[in-house]
Amino acid sequence: MGDMILEARGVTYRYPAAAEAAVLAADLTLRSGELVGIVGPNGSGKTTLTRLLLGVLAPAAGLVSVAGRPVTSWTRRDLARLIGVVVQREEPVFPLRVRQTVMLGRYPHLTALGSPREPDRAAVQQALERCDVAHLADRWIAGLSGGEWQRVRIARALAQEPRALVLDEATANLDLRHEMEVLELAAELAHTGDLGVLIITHHVNLAARFVDRIVVLDRGRVYAAGSPAAVLTRQVVEQVFQWPVQTLEWDGVPQVVPLRRR
Numbered sequence: 001m002g003d004m005i006l007e008a009r010g011v012t013y014r015y016p017a018a019a020e021a022a023v024l025a026a027d028l029t030l031r032s033g034e035l036v037g038i039v040g041p042n043g044s045g046k047t048t049l050t051r052l053l054l055g056v057l058a059p060a061a062g063l064v065s066v067a068g069r070p071v072t073s074w075t076r077r078d079l080a081r082l083i084g085v086v087v088q089r090e091e092p093v094f095p096l097r098v099r100q101t102v103m104l105g106r107y108p109h110l111t112a113l114g115s116p117r118e119p120d121r122a123a124v125q126q127a128l129e130r131c132d133v134a135h136l137a138d139r140w141i142a143g144l145s146g147g148e149w150q151r152v153r154i155a156r157a158l159a160q161e162p163r164a165l166v167l168d169e170a171t172a173n174l175d176l177r178h179e180m181e182v183l184e185l186a187a188e189l190a191h192t193g194d195l196g197v198l199i200i201t202h203h204v205n206l207a208a209r210f211v212d213r214i215v216v217l218d219r220g221r222v223y224a225a226g227s228p229a230a231v232l233t234r235q236v237v238e239q240v241f242q243w244p245v246q247t248l249e250w251d252g253v254p255q256v257v258p259l260r261r262r
Contacts, residue, residue, distance in 0.1 A: 002032030004068065005082075005164045005196040011052050011062035022048040024220040025062070030164060030198050035190040037207035038200045040217035041241050046200050049217065050168055053198075055079060067163065080108040084157030086150070088169035098144070098152050099137040102127055105159030124159050131155040131185060147178025154185065164196045165189060171201065179203075183210045204241075208232055208253045216240055228253050 008028045014021040023045045030036050040046050051057040052064055055071035064071040066082055074082070084105070105127065106120040116124075128134040131151045136144065144152065150170060157165055167186060171179040183199070187210045190197040201207050207214055208228035216224045216231060218240040224231045232254040234247045244259040 002034070002194055002196070003163075004029060004031050005066065006030040006053050006198065007065045008049070008053060009063050009065075011049070011059040011064060013048055013052055013057055013059050015048075021060075021220050023052060023059075026217075026220070026222050027225075028053070028215055028222070030196040032163060032194040032196045033190060034213070035187055035197045035199065035211050037211035037214045038198065038217060039202060039204050039207050039214060040223075041202070043219075044217040044240070045220040046202075046217055047168070048220075050166065050198075050200055054083065054085065054166065077108050080160060080162075082162055083164045083166060084154075084160045084162040085166045085168065086153050086157050086170045088172045090153065096141055097137070098133060098139050098141060099124060099128070101141050101152055102155045102159050105156040108160060123161055127155040127158040130158060130189065145178075146174055147181060150174060150178065150182055151185065154182070158189070163194070164198065166198045166200070168200045169202070170199070171203065171206070179206065186210065204232065204237065205255050208255065209251070232256065 008026060010025050010027065011023060012021050012025055013023045026049055038046050038049065052059055066074055066079065102124045103116060106116060106123060109120060128137055131154050133148065133151050133155055136148060141149065141152065171182050174182065183206055186197050186199060189195050199207060199211065211228065213226060214228050214231050215222055216236060223240055224236050232247065234245060237245050237256050244261065246257045246259060247254045248257060
């Protein structure tokens with residue numbers, strides 16, 4: 001496994017006026033060449049833990065490190081060079097073409113004058129090709145399908161040339177084919193380069209198919225962590241998601257089948 005990129009040790013965070021901590025004494029690591037999934041029910045702390053990892057929130061206890069340094073020691077611009085983020089929803093606001101959109105990912109690298117240079121254009125072209133959207137480079141983003149738009153957004157994050165890519169519910173609202181394409185792309189990016197990829201999702205079965213390690217959150221705590229085969233047992237899933245299930249093995253990984261109560 002490669003270098004440590006993201007690391008959280010014992011992080012705790014409670015929102016003002018909240019009775020309980022949203023995240024409590026949580027540990028998480030992400031190394032280059034690794035695909036890690038965070039799963040859990042609504043309200044389990046997935047989004048809060050992600051914000052702590054990205055330095056958006058400051059933990060009340062514990063430490064978050066990026067590339068071996070406390071997250072607070074990085075400027076926002078430098079963090080943008082290290083971590084690319086793709087969130088669940090983003091509606092196109094400006095009438096841009098695909099190549100222009102991906103070029104926005106170069107912002108942390110641009111000079112004071114802000115004009116793209118040859119390394120910027122090369123990084124954009126590479127990102128377009130890695131996400132299989134180079135053939136869309138001159139298309140208007142308003143005319144893209146949901147799956148195409150999501151791949152363009154990942155390309156924009158890759159144009160930053162980050163060391164880590166965070167996909168926060170990035171497959172939500174996609175149909176089966178486009179969801180699988182995004183996850184296959186995420187796995188390829190992690191396993192064919194020096195990129196660490198973190199996927200936050202509530203799709204347990206899809207996460208199990210692709211990730212190297214899975215972290216299960218329950219009410220802010222890390223309830224279980226490890227390989228999907230070790231973690232996604234019937235007992236763990238029923239306890240965390242509060243619903244009866246059966247687990248089956250498919251292609252060497254567990255798959256969860258929700259049962260009817262009646």
